[in-house]
Structure formats: C-alpha cells, structure tokens
Amino acid sequence: MAQPLGEFELIAALREKLPLAGPRLRLGSGDDAAVTVPEGATATSVDALVEGVHFRLEDGFSLADVGAKALATALSDLAAMGAAPGEAYVALGVPPDLGEAELLALADGLAEVAAATGTAVAGGDVSRSPVLSLAVTVVGHAPRPELLVSRGGARPGDLLVVTGELGGAAAGLLLLERPELGAGVGEETAERLRHRQLRPTPRLRAGAALAAAGATAMIDLSDGLAGDAAHVAAQSQAALRIDAAAVPLAKGLAEVAAAAGRDPLELAASGGEDYELLAAIPAQRLTEAATRIGEAAETSLTPIGEVGEGKGAEIRLPGGGTLRTRGFDQLGPQR
Amino acid sequence: MAQPLGEFELIAALREKLPLAGPRLRLGSGDDAAVTVPEGATATSVDALVEGVHFRLEDGFSLADVGAKALATALSDLAAMGAAPGEAYVALGVPPDLGEAELLALADGLAEVAAATGTAVAGGDVSRSPVLSLAVTVVGHAPRPELLVSRGGARPGDLLVVTGELGGAAAGLLLLERPELGAGVGEETAERLRHRQLRPTPRLRAGAALAAAGATAMIDLSDGLAGDAAHVAAQSQAALRIDAAAVPLAKGLAEVAAAAGRDPLELAASGGEDYELLAAIPAQRLTEAATRIGEAAETSLTPIGEVGEGKGAEIRLPGGGTLRTRGFDQLGPQR
Secondary structure (H helix, E strand, O other), X not given: OOXXXXXXXXXXXXXXXXXXXXXXXXXXXXXXXXXXXXXXXXXXXXXXXXXXXXXXXXXXXXXXXXXXXXXXXXXXXXXXXXXXEEEEEEEEEEOOOOOHHHHHHHHHHHHHHHHHHOOEEEEEEEEEOOOOEEEEEEEEEEOOHHHOOOOOOOOOOXXXXXXXXXXXXXXXXXXXXXXHHHHHOOHHHHHHHHHHHHOOOOOHHHHHHHHHHOOOEEEEOOOOHHHHHHHHHHHHOOEEEEEHHHOOEOOOHHHHHHHHOOOHHHHHHHOOOOOOEEEEEOHHHHHHHHHHHHHHOOOOEEEEEEEEOOOEEEEEOOOOOEEOOOOOOOOOOXX | OOOOOOHHHHHHHHHHHOOOOOOOEEEOEOEOOEEEOOOOEEEEEEEEEEEOXXXXXXXXXXXXXXXXXXXXXXXXXXXXXXXXXXEXXXXXXXXXXXXXXXXXXXXXXXXXXXXXXXXXXXXXXXXXXXXXXXXEEEEEEEOOHHHOOOOOOOOOOOEEEEEOOEOHHHHHHHHHHOHHHHHHOOXXXXXXXXXXXXXXXXXXXXXXXXXXXXXXXXXXXXXXXXXXXXXXXXXXXXEXXXXXXXXXEOOOHHHHHHHHOOOHHHHHHHOOXXXXXXXXXXXXXXXXXXXXXHHHXXXXXXXXXXXXXXXXXXXXXXXXXXXXXXXXXXXXXXX
C-alpha cells in the first residue's frame, strides 16, 4: 500500500490538478495568500457543502460530483450578481477514511467546473474533519460596482423572469434516493434529472446577460423559488407575485412527483437547488433580455410574474389561492 | 424555552454583532455576494478551524476564543504578506448541540478581532455540521502588487528576523491540557501563555512595517519555526540557517517545558501557532525594520539567522548539531 501523502504533498498533488491561470492573478496557491490585481469592482461569496447535510455519498454522489457541485453552487451566487467569475478559494475538510485517490477525484470535479467557467483556484486550506466538507469562496469581477445586480432593486411594475426549468434538482434527489420513482419516465429523462441534482450549472452567462439587459434585482434559486422570491421582496421592499401556471417545470418532474405522491409545483417552488436565476426587469427591457439570453445560448428565459407595491412573495395557483412554502432551511433537520 | 431561531433569523442576529463598515465595501452581507471596490492589489487567504482538530472546547476554549482565533489566524496570513486587512467571509458549520447564545458568543469573539484590526465581516454561510467549524476567507489590500511580500524572495546574504517570542502557544496548550504544569510559573505568566494559545494576535502592523522596510520574504509561524522556515527556503530556492541560541523564547516556556519533560527549543521550533512573523531582510535594512517595528509598537524584532546558498532550513544548536523537526501536519493525528 502506498505511503499516505502528508499535508504538503497532498496539497501539491491537488494543486497540480487545479487551473491556476487567471488574468488578474499575480501569485497563486502555495504562499501565505494569493495576490490579484482586480480592476473595478469585485463580488465575493462563500458557500459550504457538508457531507450528510448537503449531500450523501450513498445517494450516488461521486467525489467528482461533490467537488464540481461545491464550486458550481458558489459560482451561482456570482451569476446572480451578473459578475464574471475570477478566483476561487477552497477550504477542504477531509475525514480520516477518505483516501488520496478520492481526494484527487474531488479535485477533478472542481477542476472541471473551474475550467468550464474560467475560474482560477487561487488558494485553499486542507484540514482533518469528521465529515467531508468544502467551503468555497469565489470572487467575481465587474468593471464598475453599479453593473452588479443586488437583490434589492426590484420596483413595482417590473416583470419577473426565471431562467431554465424548475423542480429538476428536487426530482433528481428523489430519484437518487428512490430509483423506482423513475419508472414512469425514460432513462434519458431520469438521468437528466439526477444530473440537475448532482451537477448544477451556474448560470454565469445568463446572469451577465440579464445584468447587461438592465435587471433591477437578481437571485439564484438555491433555497427554492418561494423562499428566494421572499428574499428579493424583503430586500427590495416590494411584493413579488408569481403565477404558478407560468413557472416552467422540468421535464419528467410531473411523473416523478406523482410516483412520490408529491405536488410538482410544490417541489419546483420549495425543493431548491435548481440554481436557475430569478430576476426583476423593467417590462420594456424584456425583449433585450430575451435576445441576450438567446445569444448566451446557456438556458431559456420565462416571464413568471410581476413586482407590485407591498411586501412578501406569493405564488398564485391557477384555481385561485396561493402557495406559501418555506425554502430549504440550512439549519433544519438533516437529510 | 425560546423557540430556536431559523437559519435566516440566526444569520440576521449574527450579522448585527459583526462590523460591516469598510472603506472599500459597497454592499455587504445579506445579498448573493458582497461588493467591494479594491484599489491596487488584493491578498486573499482561507483558513479553517475545526473542533477536535484545531481546538477542543474541553481544553478551555470559550466560544468567543474560537471565533476570535479563527479570524486572527486567517488575518495572520495577511500580516505575512504585509497587506492591510480589508474584508472577511465566514463559513460556519454548526453542530446540533450548539445553542444560539453560544453562537452569538462566537460572533462576539469574531467581532472583537474584526474591530481591533479594522476588518469588515462582509459575508458568510451557516450550515449544519457534526462539529463546530469555521472557514474564514480574508482579503487584504496594498496599493500595488509588488508591495506584498511572498515567501519566495529570500536571497543569500539576507538576515532572518522574527517578531515577538516563540513557544508561548505550545506552552499555553500544555497548560490548558494539564494545568499542574504551571506550578513553576506565576499565575500571570501562565495566563499569558494560555492567552497565546487561545487568542493569538495577527501581527498586521509588524508585517506592514517589515514590508515597508524592504523584507524580501515573509511567512507567519503557524506550523512552527522549523517547518515554516523550510517553506521559505523551498519557495526562495535558498538555505535558511537559524541559530537556536538567538531564538527568543516565551517567558515561562522553560519552566513549563521542564515540568512536561519537553525541550523548550523543540516546542518553540515545532509547536506552532505562535503566529509571529519570520522575515528575510537585507542586512542594511535591519535598522530601518527595527525602527518601523518600534513605531508600530506591536511586538519586538530579533535577528535569528541568515539566508545562504543551498536549500532547506536548519536550526543550529549551541553545542553543535542541528535541530530538524517537522511542522504541525494538518492531516496528521488529531489532538
């Protein structure tokens, strides 16, 4: 059996796998700190994935999936600002039973998303931990701070738009936990749904397109449409009204939800982890936004409601009444 | 019993405790990402503290100590670059048995160090975790990238200097684990040694002074003098020769080491966690460095050796021979 690598050898091996190039990076991993020369404004966010809380390896997450998802979900916050991805810093907690091959597989997943998005992994920290955990800090860039889109700028009269389709990640999780729920959908659809859960795509090009088109507020759908819309409403001091009938549902969601005895709309609204973007945009900018999203060729754009006077977010059901759900609470019961 | 706070209420409560003001901060915690407008260069580093690995609450760490130490040790990396502290981002892993009062105490510790150093806590993430963990990313600033000091610039002929006294943190840990070892030192000294372990001070002013005085390489002593000197040697492709007799030892270290049957020099060289700075500096700049350190009024400065041709780091013992020790391996056996 190979001699286990020590901390410094392991870090060196991990570092070799990870892209370090970045236009703003002057000094990368391996010193006390990375040195960058940002121009304009930076957007910085940190997100953690913890084994047993955010993922379970026994559900079918590979180590590469975990690495990829940790970076992708962190980058999703930059997408929601309309920022261009720049650098990532990864604090890795390694349980004693995790071997080097597995750690390197995790680095492969990180590297895949880093390469696909043009993110430099500029620094990190490795320590022992009872469970696998990754805290990923990402830094994005924009020429000027006013080009970055906060959650707080939605104005009455703005339209609400959402990228892509919702509920896929929740359906994918159901399929990972209970494969028999996929009997009613084809294998290709089932695989696509699982992929939504395992390998979310940060909507960086769509976020940049929406920011350029004049989005007034934006958020990524990590906790679920209902909860995340409520955040925008609170920060914007406005009311968000969403038409349930307009919400684009992931293909196969209806069948999987039916097999699980769940409401597909409830899964789409509160399942979370779709990492699509919800944006408010003045009505006269909708065409430009749609054009730019089309050019970005990453995902679709669907109007789903509007911003009004008042407060809170509601999802109006087709038959009357509203759906009120709570988003995924990170401190709630573990999975 | 009070209803436990949900994630969002807890984050709001934590946020209230933490200083958010910062000259470069345009949008702080509570959005998808924080927005800053850096000028010049940034230095960014991430450091994690994990319960059972880096600290044990049963050793006498209060929650405030843990919060303070997590931020202080991350900032120590900025000190080692000569960067001015700017913003911090905290990924907090919260075990189920940790109450709100304890979390708020932890935030108090974080806030204390943030206020003392002028650091804005600009963002964070809270999630469930089997043990308490904090991954802290810090961003520091300098007008130009060439003003930041890497580990790689030490040149043959440079002097080696160290700030403060070494071995205090290791002696403090021994006292926390076995209070009876303090019988030979006064309570005031014992308290100071424990404080070195519980509440390290990032040498930000000293680091800035050394950078301004022309330090060619710098590192903070987190793993221990021997291991950290080896990092500088490797990055600088030079040999670091340290005179053991010149190394400033913490007051009380000798007595505590004797009571524990340990070699004080070995504790000072490999105990780690002193978070003093080791720097290489051209001989003709030593006086200026000493003057600037004196003006910074934070700590002392001691010449302890020199840089030569070759590679590796060695600590030469007074009676001949060298001390070769390995630094603290983050992936080694748990405490």
